[in-house]
Ligand SMILES: [Zn+2]
């Protein structure tokens with residue numbers, strides 16, 4: 001396969017309000033894969049809220065003019081020196097975690113999500129808002145069959161993070177799970193929990209999301225801070241809203257756990273020890289994910305035939321996709337799709 005010398009991409013020019021157009025359409029040299037890397041011809045790239053944080057400057061840019069995008073599905077088009085894990089034409093995924101140091105005590109203890117010197121796709125290194133992207137072969141995912149490229153892209157961040165949050169919530173078998181907020185990540189996580197036999201209660205302000213929750217098999221769907229109809233063994237807070245920590249803790253049964261899934265959360269109000277924490281309730285955060293989480297989730301998602309709700313945009317409309325996401329105008333997960341003849 002021969003690639004062109006230049007490619008079309010989107011880059012974060014000057015971060016700022018998304019309506020001011022912080023994304024710029026650019027031409028870039030097609031990247032060459034280094035040792036241990038592969039180059040991927042991008043087919044679909046999911047649009048994650050983190051891309052929006054980056055474009056708007058909420059996330060401090062780590063590299064000027066970076067190409068965003070970390071839910072990348074495509075086909076290997078070239079191997080770098082010494083790369084042998086994939087063959088040309090293999091379908092692979094490029095996720096948020098681009099590289100870890102492999103040396104710190106977290107990397108050495110199966111907790112690479114806590115690596116002290118990690119690199120992230122679309123933040124430290126160029127991502128998938130481009131015709132081609134390069135990835136360390138050890139951090140790429142071989143993708144299961146059975147789901148289309150469009151359906152697979154949102155699994156690579158929204159899905160994996162939700163899966164880790166579910167592990168962190170320590171839901172016992174057949175337990176009662178509360179889900180606060182019901183967007184791209186939550187609607188995937190709920191399906192895993194339901195397949196495992198959990199009873200799921202969803203609390204979200206969006207009527208459409210409540211409908212989707214019930215359709216997928218949730219036992220109840222209430223407003224964002226409503227008490228669930230029964231005490232919870234575990235809960236996950238997906239909404240980036242600190243005030244919801246209190247009702248979520250209060251909804252836990254004795255010994256229950258609340259996991260906070262987001263990378264950003266507004267301030268948590270003052271806790272009342274007796275009301276919100278006593279009786280051995282636990283409050284936890286979730287930070288990135290390990291490759292083990294990713295492999296386990298992708299396998300499970302394929303097994304249960306996970307249903308992924310998406311809104312596709314042509315690649316040329318990445319700027320539009322971000323604006324729509326900022327205004328909560330996206331149904332399910334937004335994805336950028338390259339035309340076949342690109
Ligand atoms: Zn490390």
Ligand SMILES: [Zn+2]
Pocket residue numbers: 048049050070096157158
């Ligand atoms: Zn993401």
